[in-house]
Amino acid sequence: MKTVSQQDPYAALRYSDFRFFISNTFLFSATILIQEVIVAYELYKMTHDPLALGLIGLAEVVPFIITSLFGGYVADQKxxxxxxxxxxVVIILGSVILYTVFQPGIYNAMTRGEHLAAIYAVFALIGFAKGFYSPASSSLKPFLVPRTIYHNSSTWSSSFWQAGSITGPAIAGFLYAYIGLTHTLLLVITSFIVCWILLGMIKTRPEFPKITTPILESLKEGFRFVFRTRIVLYAISLDLFSVLFGGVVAILPVFAEDILKVGPEGLGVLRAAPSVGSLLTMFLMAYFPPTHNAWRNMLLAVAGFGLFTVIFAISTNFLLSCAALFATGAFDSVSVIVRQTILQIYPPDEMRGRVAAVNGMFVSSSNELGAFESGVMAKAFGTVPSVMVGGVVTMAVVTWIYLRSKDLFSVRLS
Structure with a gap:
């Protein structure tokens, strides 16, 4: 690999394979979210039940958890x-099924129960595929740039992911409103095919050592590494609990439709607001990386995330709600960069897939579990109280971890 300055804010972008990787990251992120937003909105129109939205997350997370550990094992040797x-290919198949189910002739011939079963089955299929896709993607990234610029590559890969997270929800509502559900799903299928092509343009093929230990013992090695490396364990724990209890994305259709009354276009803006905050903050972090006082920055960021989640919960003003969501995204981006840098620096190369799988189980799956938790809590206690409690719990978790991790304040990742 060629040499670039560690102080160069564009260092990682000077590697062509990394550019193809983050281009795929952007498009995959945007496309997944377009599909989730439009299907969730259609589902809420069909049921007017926040629990139905939460069940989308549950349908996706169960197969993800079941397969992700094995997916990490496979990623380390294939x-x-x-x-x-x-x-x-499996994800594309799921999108094709959704496109077919929502065709007017087929849609009208199905009962509501059959619609729900088909939707949940497709998201379960996508969760199964992501159980293999996520650890492979996470463990590939460190091989595309030199170790000395891992913090820079984490910033840019997260930025492109968040750019997709902005673009997807922002245009999803407008696509739904102006070209309809089925035409939007057709665009989703096309976009996933482009993702497939972009991956094929990456020339780097990391060597994978043959793992001779039994599969269960090999999987345990990933867990043991995480639980023995305190900074990795606490970083994963912070993100897990903040997303699990503080996430509001799954029930944004309820806020858009019933509380703020802004319709699908407003839903797109609400869904994009956290990602806008995250992207702008990540752009600043390319110049001012948060890795100097990494642990302090991560704790403050997660606490800020919880605080602005509470502010969003009590807001009845659309602009204030957008500003609060913007702030949650800004704070979340700091913790994401620190965690991703930790996960690139600490695991050995031969264990990256399994460590990524453990991280995926506890963090990535918390998005879907958080979606289910949000739906259940909103159903049981009301939408606003459930979000307020989630923000308070997040701040309580930060306090507890702060008291147990003061020695990590001296850690520098740059």
Whole structure:
């Protein structure tokens, strides 16, 4: 690999394979979210039940958890890009099924129960595929740039993911409103095919050592590494609990439709607001990386995330709600950069897939579990109280981890 300055804010972008990787990251993020937003909105129109939205998350997370550990094991000893290609084919198949189910003739011939079963089955299929895709993607990234610029590559990969998270929800509502559900799903299928092509343009093929230990013992090695490395364990724990209890994305259709009364276009803006805050903050972090006082920055960021979640919960003004969500995204981006840098620096190369799988189980799956928790709590206690409690719990978790991790304040990741 060629040499670039560690102080160069564009260091990681000077590697062509990394550019293809983050281009795929952007498009995959945007496309997944377009599909989730439009299907969730259609589902809420069909049921007017926040629990139905939460069940989308549950349907996706159960197969993800079941497969992700094995997916990490496979990623450590098979071609990572091949794994991602196969996973994308399965995800495309799920999108094709959704497109078919929502065709007017088929849609009208099905009962509401059949619609719900088909939707949940597709998200379960996508969760299964992501159980292989996610650890392969996470463990591929460190091989695309030199170790000395891992913090920079974390910033840019997260920025492109968040850019997709902005673009997807922002245009999803407008696409739904102006070209309709089925035409939007057709665009989703096309976009996933482009993702598949972008992955094929990556030339780097990391060597994968043959793992001779039994599969269960090999999987345990990933867990043991995480639980023995305190900074990794606490970083994963912070993100897990903040997303699990503080996430509001799954029930944003309820806020858009019933509380703020802004319709699908407003839903798109609400869904994009956290990602706008995150992207702008990540752009600043390319110049001012948060890795100097990494642990302090992470704790403050997660606390800020919880605080602005509470502010969003009590807001009845659309602009204030957008500003609060913007702030949650800004704070969340700091913790994401610190955690991703930790996960690139600490695991050995031969264990990256399994550590990524453990991280995926506890953090990535918390998005879907958080969606289910949000739906259940909103159903049981009301939408606003459930979000307020989630923000308070997040701040309480930060306090507890702060008291147990003061020695980590001296850690520098740059």
């Amino acid at each position: 071609n990572k890009i091949t794994i991602m290609h196969i996973s994308l």
